[in-house]
Amino acid sequence: MPLKSRADPDDVEKNARLCWPAASAPHLNSPTVALHLREVLVIYYVFRILARVIPGAARRQRFIGWARARFSVQAMIDTAVAENLAAVESAIYYEMHLFEYPTFMTMDEAMDALIGGASIVRFGDGELMTMDGRFDVFQTPGAELSRRLSEVLSSDEPGLLVGVSFIAYDSRGDFTDAQKDFYAREAPWMRSILSRYLRVGKVYAPAEVTLAHTMFRPSFDRDAYFRRFRRIWEGANVVLIHGDGIFNGFTHDIFDNAASVHHILAPKQDAFDHYDDILNQALQAPKDSIMIAILGPTATVLAYDLHRAGYQALDLGHIAKSYEWWHNGRTGDEAEFFHAD
Secondary structure: OOOOOOOOOOOHHHHOOOOOOOOOOOOOOOHHHHHHHHHHHHHHHHHHHHHOOOOOHHHHHHHHHHHHHHHOHHHHHHHHHHHOHHHHHHHHHHHHOOOOOOEEOOHHHHHHHHHOOOEEEEEOHHHHHHHOOOOOOOOOOOHHHHHHHHHHHHOOOOOEEEEEOOOOOOOOOOEOHHHHHHHHHHHHHHHHHHOOOOOOOOEEEEHHHHOHHHHEOOOOOHHHHHHHHHOOOOOOEEEEEEEOOOOOOOOOOOOOOOOEEEEEEEOOOOHHHHHHHHHHHHOOOOOOOEEEEEOOHHHHHHHHHHHHOOOEEEEOOOHHHHHHHHHOOOOOOOHHHHOOO
16 A cells, blocks of 8 residues: 655644654663673772782682672672663674664654554564463464464564564663563564564564554653644544444543544454454455554454554554553553553
């Protein structure tokens, strides 16, 4: 599907760029890693030299033991494990090239593409676990859903952004501590699955583009982020395909700037069991509609099929909940955020 543009280059909001890591893999040159290592090692060896002027072998050994506990390589490793495991792990991986690092567009580039008419499908930990047959929060895993998700992840459709987790490859950005801790545990198996499907030379979107409120620290400009995100459907006819009742209790509607919003309701869980019916209903919409799927792993497959049918189709996950929680002062850093609605 060709990209159609609704973006106004003179719009002030378009020029308010959002902070996001660079597209290429960073190297071990940050103050928290390389510089810190050098400085602490220098301090340790200065203490070793000073120890030579301390009278008495026992005193010298006690002094060296004190310095080693605070400034040696082992002490740095222990501190890193306790305080910054994810950052050090990322730095080691990048420098040693222990895994293939995919090419990512920036968050700004992904936003611009979506405003310009691109579609998006996203693969987070839930989709990857579903592919692997071991995730049942939104959908009971099955061979057909796994096959379709694999097809989508391997695809190279023009105008379709394939989003994968940037933080699974680089957790050194301004992510929350909770997210860094989570991906320090989960990233290795995620990379293992992704490596089977990602294409060399293909540029991927950061899946976190729809989860900025949840992923980033409070310093991230959420107001600019949501204002810019809402430009995707501003003045357009929107079809929302979602689980029945997921917006119950919401007092802030992220889609209230659309020209019209039509709802197609589906089961909140195990929606893929009714996939053909959901797809057939969606295909009745006019081709100028923006199709937005909020339906767990089923949304990923649905957005792919609708894109191939000629629609702009968006797999947006928890974007409406993010907007609601932001307005209500909730951080999105709570486990409840990712529960089935």
